[in-house]
Amino acid sequence: MGVGLTAFGPIFAISSYILLANTPLTALGVGLTVLGLTILITPQHPVPKETVQAFIRSSCENLETLFEATGAFMRATYFPSNGKVYAYIPVTREQNIVMEDVEKNVGNLIAKSGRSLGLIIIPPASELIKNSFSEGAGLDTFASEILVDVSEVAESVKVVESDSTLVLEIFRPRVDVNFSRFKAVMGSLPTSIAAQAAAIKFLKPVQVLDERFEGNRIISRLKFLEWTSTPYT
């Protein structure tokens, strides 16, 4: 249909203009062309949001099982590496590994340095963030694109930056997971996705400091870490 309108529209517009000298018919031809092109560039069967959300949930369930098995309970640190976001989850209490060394271990499931032991995982939505990242956009726009438009896990998001802390206000979260270990380690799903967006945007390790659930909004605080600091919280 889009191809048909795109092909017919210009022919109709040009012939109306040249042969009939009729402006409304010419405009109708232009309108049909615009409509045809709109149909062509709009995906007819975009992946339904329920499907995207189901994939994300399954991914979280896997991580919940992994965290339970390893006994991980400390907060994850999200960090960028080669255009993707990873999460480092400390497993032992003693953490003297610096984020620089954690980054060198990307590709391994386990990062070990002295007595420090932790997991390096690919958090849910990491791939979405990688595909949607655009250099020019501010964090506000980028977080909104990821949380609202692409994953549709929230209705809107506001970001306030101050020094090494980010305060996020996520309105009407539509999807969250009820995995207690996952939430304790990674934060709620919307916060986790926002932290990943912040990590890739600022190319710095990011940790979820805390989050509050107030009615239909989540207020989260994210903290930027230096590459030379340890991820221990």
Place this chain on the structure above:
Amino acid sequence: MDKHTLYIITFTILITISVSSLAALGESRLDVYTSIFTLEYFTLAAIFRPRRKTVDFLAITLLIVFAYTVALRVIEVIFS
């Protein structure tokens, strides 16, 4: 109904209404029609936030055409 389908249907209805209304009013300037299409395109894009398969080159084209039209009008006013 899927929001993308609703978006296309709404855009079709708006184009039909605008062309027929302007034609009924006897409007004979093509730039008025294209400006209305541009306005409708951007308004619906802001409301429905449809996904795109490619870069939204249509938006860029419509914006350029709109800017050109406005520029011509401004020049017309200044030098008349």
